[in-house]
Amino acid sequence: MKVLIADKFPEQYIKKLEEAGIEVIYNPNLGEKDLPEAAREVDCLVVRSTVVSAETIEKSLNLNLIVRAGAGVNNINIPAANKKGIYVANCPGKNAIAVAELAIGLMIACDRRIPNNVIDFREGKWNKAEYSKAKGLHGRTLAIVGYGHIGKEVAKRAQALGMNIYAKDISRIEGYGVKDFSEFDKVLPIADVVSVHLPSTPETKGLFNEKMFNMMKDGAIFINTSRADVVDEDALIKAVKEKNLRVGLDVFKDEPEDKKGSVSSKLQKLENVYVTHHIGASTEQAQNAVAEETVNIILGYIKSGVIAHWVNKAKAPDTHYQLVVKHYDKPGVLASVLDIIKDGDINIEEIENIIFDGGLVACCTMKLKAPLSNEMLEKIRENPNVITYSHVMLD
Numbered sequence: 001m002k003v004l005i006a007d008k009f010p011e012q013y014i015k016k017l018e019e020a021g022i023e024v025i026y027n028p029n030l031g032e033k034d035l036p037e038a039a040r041e042v043d044c045l046v047v048r049s050t051v052v053s054a055e056t057i058e059k060s061l062n063l064n065l066i067v068r069a070g071a072g073v074n075n076i077n078i079p080a081a082n083k084k085g086i087y088v089a090n091c092p093g094k095n096a097i098a099v100a101e102l103a104i105g106l107m108i109a110c111d112r113r114i115p116n117n118v119i120d121f122r123e124g125k126w127n128k129a130e131y132s133k134a135k136g137l138h139g140r141t142l143a144i145v146g147y148g149h150i151g152k153e154v155a156k157r158a159q160a161l162g163m164n165i166y167a168k169d170i171s172r173i174e175g176y177g178v179k180d181f182s183e184f185d186k187v188l189p190i191a192d193v194v195s196v197h198l199p200s201t202p203e204t205k206g207l208f209n210e211k212m213f214n215m216m217k218d219g220a221i222f223i224n225t226s227r228a229d230v231v232d233e234d235a236l237i238k239a240v241k242e243k244n245l246r247v248g249l250d251v252f253k254d255e256p257e258d259k260k261g262s263v264s265s266k267l268q269k270l271e272n273v274y275v276t277h278h279i280g281a282s283t284e285q286a287q288n289a290v291a292e293e294t295v296n297i298i299l300g301y302i303k304s305g306v307i308a309h310w311v312n313k314a315k316a317p318d319t320h321y322q323l324v325v326k327h328y329d330k331p332g333v334l335a336s337v338l339d340i341i342k343d344g345d346i347n348i349e350e351i352e353n354i355i356f357d358g359g360l361v362a363c364c365t366m367k368l369k370a371p372l373s374n375e376m377l378e379k380i381r382e383n384p385n386v387i388t389y390s391h392v393m394l395d
């Protein structure tokens, strides 16, 4: 197996892959444009933020697995991977602590205006009078939007700071003394800090728009360490100017893909907007945890054929019927059942055959698009090697 790692990855985990007999090509400087050529002949591609385009996927000859050594998979063209049956997996939660640490750091930086303090000091300016005006986070209200791995780690830390915490998610909210909120218009007007931890999806794109910023308090703190496209950047800039929002961002529009170079953004002109270099996941702790999970995914796949954290598996396959056949585990038994289904022109969407201890009997579960006719079921029943079967309609 040949694995290309196209982003920074800790050396000890590269060694683990090599010790398992895998050929590793490590080139952390590759970018989107280089990948179609570089990934052409590899079986597995590991990336962090490097963009995996449709072209990279289409030109690949052997690619079977793409691992996102991180959480968000929006840098991988998943529809293109689906067309070629290439697995995409990620490492959920493994960098959550690091991002939460940064989000809390940005909150404190915004409240105390730490970067402005430092810039003035470097320029020889002393301004204790101005920088003594801070609200403090204790007793303030925090709204966490997206209460997944990172949102929960932020809540844990905000609780220790004595904040009053609300959270919103499409899933149930539980833990760390957090109150669930469903309506933005109830919580945004009372929140002193809003921290966003959503994935980039069609539903979250541009969620933080002018209407949302208008609901926020004057002088509130807005933190986004998730993805740039969750925020309408022009609306944010307007809110900074008109409502004195203080902002901490780890992600922003047209963020450079390169690891080093120049950067240009409208945000550079705003004194109370602090932008970090998409470093949320970049602590040693997080990178080791992510790399370990990446190695587990690759080795797990080689050993068992199962992909951990497989993200492009169909969520709800188009199946309406289930056939379960318990049969003697002999050559040809299952094939004869499959022949009957094939002759009925019925597509099997999913199939799993599990063997009982001792290896005498197996049980095969099939998810089907259409029901079997009585005649087909009768043929299955007549097979002396079929012990029992059940055929049901699914909800």
Ligand SMILES: NC(=O)c1ccc[n+]([C@@H]2O[C@H](COP(=O)([O-])OP(=O)(O)OC[C@H]3O[C@@H](n4cnc5c(N)ncnc54)[C@H](O)[C@@H]3O)[C@@H](O)[C@H]2O)c1
Pocket (backbone or CB within 6 Å): 070, 071, 072, 073, 092, 093, 095, 096, 099, 145, 146, 147, 148, 149, 150, 151, 168, 169, 170, 171, 197, 198, 199, 200, 201, 203, 204, 225, 226, 227, 250, 251, 278, 279, 280, 281, 282
């Ligand atoms: N700055 C960085 O370096 C960095 C690092 C890791 C992750 N991220 C970003 O942060 C995001 C969140 O990471 P995570 O590990 O917490 O992911 P996660 O999947 O654990 O959490 C995301 C949460 O958002 C919720 N959600 C999804 N759509 C929603 C919607 N429309 N409304 C409300 N809630 C919704 C999900 O139910 C889930 O609980 C990632 O998708 C990634 O884009 C950034």
Ligand SMILES: O=C(O)CC[C@@H](O)C(=O)O
Pocket (backbone or CB within 6 Å): 048, 049, 069, 070, 071, 072, 073, 095, 278, 279, 281, 282
């Ligand atoms: O790996 C990185 O540097 C960023 C990772 C982050 O954006 C993620 O979604 O995990």
